[in-house]
Amino acid sequence: MTIKIGIVGYGNLGRGVEGAIAQNEDMELVAVFTRRDPETVKIQSNAAIHHVDDAEKFIGKIDTMIICGGSATDLPEQVPHFAQWFNTIDSFDTHAKIPEFFETVDAINQKSNTTSIISVGWDPGLFSLNRVLGEAVLPKGDTYTFWGDGLSQGHSDAVRRIVGVKNAVQYTLPVPEAVEKVRNGDAPALSTREKHTRVCYIVLEEGADAAKITEEIVTMPNYFADYDTTVHIISEDEFNTNHTGMPHGGFVIRSGQSDAGHKQILEFSLKLESNPYFTSSVLVAYARAAYRLSQKGHVGALSVFDVPFSAISPKTPEQLRAELL
Amino acid sequence: MTIKIGIVGYGNLGRGVEGAIAQNEDMELVAVFTRRDPETVKIQSNAAIHHVDDAEKFIGKIDTMIICGGSATDLPEQVPHFAQWFNTIDSFDTHAKIPEFFETVDAINQKSNTTSIISVGWDPGLFSLNRVLGEAVLPKGDTYTFWGDGLSQGHSDAVRRIVGVKNAVQYTLPVPEAVEKVRNGDAPALSTREKHTRVCYIVLEEGADAAKITEEIVTMPNYFADYDTTVHIISEDEFNTNHTGMPHGGFVIRSGQSDAGHKQILEFSLKLESNPYFTSSVLVAYARAAYRLSQKGHVGALSVFDVPFSAISPKTPEQLRAELL
Numbered sequence: 001m002t003i004k005i006g007i008v009g010y011g012n013l014g015r016g017v018e019g020a021i022a023q024n025e026d027m028e029l030v031a032v033f034t035r036r037d038p039e040t041v042k043i044q045s046n047a048a049i050h051h052v053d054d055a056e057k058f059i060g061k062i063d064t065m066i067i068c069g070g071s072a073t074d075l076p077e078q079v080p081h082f083a084q085w086f087n088t089i090d091s092f093d094t095h096a097k098i099p100e101f102f103e104t105v106d107a108i109n110q111k112s113n114t115t116s117i118i119s120v121g122w123d124p125g126l127f128s129l130n131r132v133l134g135e136a137v138l139p140k141g142d143t144y145t146f147w148g149d150g151l152s153q154g155h156s157d158a159v160r161r162i163v164g165v166k167n168a169v170q171y172t173l174p175v176p177e178a179v180e181k182v183r184n185g186d187a188p189a190l191s192t193r194e195k196h197t198r199v200c201y202i203v204l205e206e207g208a209d210a211a212k213i214t215e216e217i218v219t220m221p222n223y224f225a226d227y228d229t230t231v232h233i234i235s236e237d238e239f240n241t242n243h244t245g246m247p248h249g250g251f252v253i254r255s256g257q258s259d260a261g262h263k264q265i266l267e268f269s270l271k272l273e274s275n276p277y278f279t280s281s282v283l284v285a286y287a288r289a290a291y292r293l294s295q296k297g298h299v300g301a302l303s304v305f306d307v308p309f310s311a312i313s314p315k316t317p318e319q320l321r322a323e324l325l
Numbered sequence: 326m327t328i329k330i331g332i333v334g335y336g337n338l339g340r341g342v343e344g345a346i347a348q349n350e351d352m353e354l355v356a357v358f359t360r361r362d363p364e365t366v367k368i369q370s371n372a373a374i375h376h377v378d379d380a381e382k383f384i385g386k387i388d389t390m391i392i393c394g395g396s397a398t399d400l401p402e403q404v405p406h407f408a409q410w411f412n413t414i415d416s417f418d419t420h421a422k423i424p425e426f427f428e429t430v431d432a433i434n435q436k437s438n439t440t441s442i443i444s445v446g447w448d449p450g451l452f453s454l455n456r457v458l459g460e461a462v463l464p465k466g467d468t469y470t471f472w473g474d475g476l477s478q479g480h481s482d483a484v485r486r487i488v489g490v491k492n493a494v495q496y497t498l499p500v501p502e503a504v505e506k507v508r509n510g511d512a513p514a515l516s517t518r519e520k521h522t523r524v525c526y527i528v529l530e531e532g533a534d535a536a537k538i539t540e541e542i543v544t545m546p547n548y549f550a551d552y553d554t555t556v557h558i559i560s561e562d563e564f565n566t567n568h569t570g571m572p573h574g575g576f577v578i579r580s581g582q583s584d585a586g587h588k589q590i591l592e593f594s595l596k597l598e599s600n601p602y603f604t605s606s607v608l609v610a611y612a613r614a615a616y617r618l619s620q621k622g623h624v625g626a627l628s629v630f631d632v633p634f635s636a637i638s639p640k641t642p643e644q645l646r647a648e649l650l
Contacts, residue, residue, distance in 0.1 A: 016584075016585075019584030023584055095650070098646055099646055102646055124650045126462075128650045131649045132634045132637075133634055136634065136637040139639075258606060259344030259345060260599065260602055262597070264596075266595055267596075268455075269594075270591055271508070273583075273587035273588045274583055274587035277589070278462075278583065278589045280583075281462050281583060281589070282462050303646050304650075306633045308630060309454055310457070310628075312461040315457075317628070321423055321628050324456045324630075325423050325453045325628055
C-alpha cells in the first residue's frame with residue numbers, strides 16, 4: 001500500500017515534489033492541482049492534472065496534499081482551504097506570522113479531523129530543528145544561523161525591479177572570519193554586516209546608467225543598506241551560462257559550555273545545488289509523517305518540532321534501531 | 326514544578342549528568358545511587374547519596390532515572406531493574422545488541438507502566454538521528470560517519486593492557502582527504518583504512534622495549550591492524566600535561582542527489598572538549614522527554630528516533646514556534 005500524494009501548484013517547488021516522490025518507493029503521486037487551465041500544464045510524470053476546484057472530489061483518494069504555493073498570499077489561503085479535506089504539508093516561511101498561521105490551520109484540522117505539518121523545509125525546517133536541539137542539549141551557549149553561499153530569491157527580485165536592470169541574481173555569502181570565530185567557540189557578538197555579504201550579478205538594459213543603478217542597489221533599505229554589497233555588471237551570455245542555478249545552503253552552529261567549562265560545538269550544515277529541489281525532498285519526507293501520524297489518530301496542526309524522525313523514514317522502528325541507531 | 330531526576334552510578338558520566346542538571350532550571354537532582362558505600366562517595370551538589378539497594382524507596386519521588394553504567398555489563402542488568410519502578414535513560418552503545426536490549430527493556434516497561442529511552446548520547450544518539458534524517462530526505466545517496474579528532478576509550482584501554490606500557494591514550498582522526506571527497510559529493514567507496522587513522526601517545530615502564538611494543542600495537546587485530554597507526558613515546562610529564570582531557574567529535578554526512586541530478590549535501594558535526602560531559606548533556610535533555618512522554622500516557626521503550634525535539638526542549642510548543650521555527 002503506497003502513500004497517496006497530491007500536489008497543489010506546479011512551479012519550481014511542485015516540480016521538485018514530483019521528482020522527490022519518484023525517489024520514494026512507498027509513495028505515489030495521484031494528481032497535480034493547478035489554478036491554470038489543466039490543459040496548458042505539462043508535468044513530468046503520468047499523474048493526473050486537475051483544476052484546484054476539483055480537489056474535493058479526491059477526498060479519501062489522497063493521503064497528504066503538499067501545498068506548493070508562495071508564503072505571501074497563496075499558503076495563508078490554500079492551506080486552511082485544503083486542510084478541510086486532506087492532511088497537508090506546506091513551506092510557510094513568513095517567520096513573524098507562523099504562530100497565527102498555526103492557529104488558523106489547527107482550528108480547521110480540529111473541525112475536519114485532519115493533520116497539517118506547517119513550515120516544512122530547511123529554514124524554517126531542518127535548521128529550526130537544529131536550533132531547538134542545540135538549545136536543549138547545551139542550555140548555556142549561543143546559536144548562530146548563517147545562510148549561503150546561496151541565491152536569494154527575494155533579493156534577486158528586488159534588484160530586477162530597478163529600472164534599467166534587465167536581469168539579476170543576488171547571492172548571500174557568510175563572512176568566513178565570522179564563521180571561523182563561531183566554530184572556534186569564541187561566541188562573538190556579530191552585527192548583520194559582520195555575518196553575511198551580498199553579491200549581485202546584473203545585466204543592464206541598453207543605455208542604463210551602471211553607476212546610478214549600483215548606488216541604488218547598495219543603498220536599498222531593508223535589502224542591502226545593512227550589508228556590504230558588491231555589484232558585478234555582466235553580459236546576458238555570462239548570466240545565462242553561470243547564473244541560472246538555484247544553489248543555497250548554510251549552517252546552524254550551537255556553541256555551548258558544559259557545566260565544568262568545556263566548550264562543546266554542534267553544527268548542522270547544508271550545501272545544496274538546488275534549493276527548491278531540496279525543500280521539496282523535505283516536504284515529501286514530512287508528507288509521509290503527516291499520513292502516518294494521522295493514521296495513528298493524531299488530529300491537528302504540528303510543526304517539525306512535534307514530529308519524531310521515525311515518522312519521516314520509510315523504515316520501520318525495528319529496522320531503524322537495527323540499522324541506523 | 327521541577328522534573329525530579331535520579332542518577333545511578335557516579336563515574337565520569339554520572340558527574341557530567343549532575344553538572345548538566347544544574348544548567349537546566351526545570352530540573353532537580355534528587356539523589357545519586359551507588360553500588361559503593363555511600364559514605365565514601367563525594368558529589369558536587371547537595372543531592373542525597375544512597376546505595377542502589379535503596380532506590381525502590383524513591384518510587385514516586387523520581388520522575389526519570391538516568392543510568393550511568395557501562396554497556397558491557399552494567400546497563401543490560403541495571404536498566405531492566407530500574408525500569409520496574411522508574412522512567413529511565415541510558416547510553417547503551419553495543420550496536421549489535423540494541424534490538425535485543427530494546428525488547429528486554431520494553432517488556433519491563435509494559436508490565437510496569439514506565440517509559441525508557443534507550444541508547445541516548447551522540448553515537449548512538451544525535452549521529453543516529455542524522456543518519457535517519459539524511460536517508461529520509463535524500464533517499465538516493467550515501468551516508469558517511471567519521472569520528473574524531475577524539476580519544477577512544479576502548480582503544481586506549483587495549484594499549485594500556487600491553488606489558489611494559491605505563492600509560493596510554495589513543496586518538497582517532499578522520500582522514501582529511503576522505504572527508505574532503507565526501508563533502509564535495511564525490512560519494513567515494515572508502516575502506517576502513519581510508520577513513521580514519523589512529524595515533525597513540527604512550528608512556529613506557531622503565532626498561533620496556535619501545536620497538537617491540539610499537540609493533541605489538543600497530544599489528545593488534547580488531548583494534549589497529551586495519552588502520553594506519555602512529556605511536557609516539559612520550560614522558561609521563563608530557564602525558565599529564567597534554568593528554569588527560571577527553572575530547573571527541575566527528576560528523577555524519579549524507580551525500581545525495583535530487584531526482585533532477587542536483588547534488589545535495591547534509592552534514593552534522595560535533596567538536597567536543599569533553600565527550601562524557603556532552604553525552605551527559607544529551608542524557609539530561611532526553612530525561613526531560615521520558616518524563617514528558619510518560620506524563621502524556623506513553624508506556625514502553627523508545628529510541629531517539631521516536632522522540633520529537635519538542636519533548637527534549639524546556640520551552641512550550643508555542644514558544645518554540647514563535648522563537649525558533
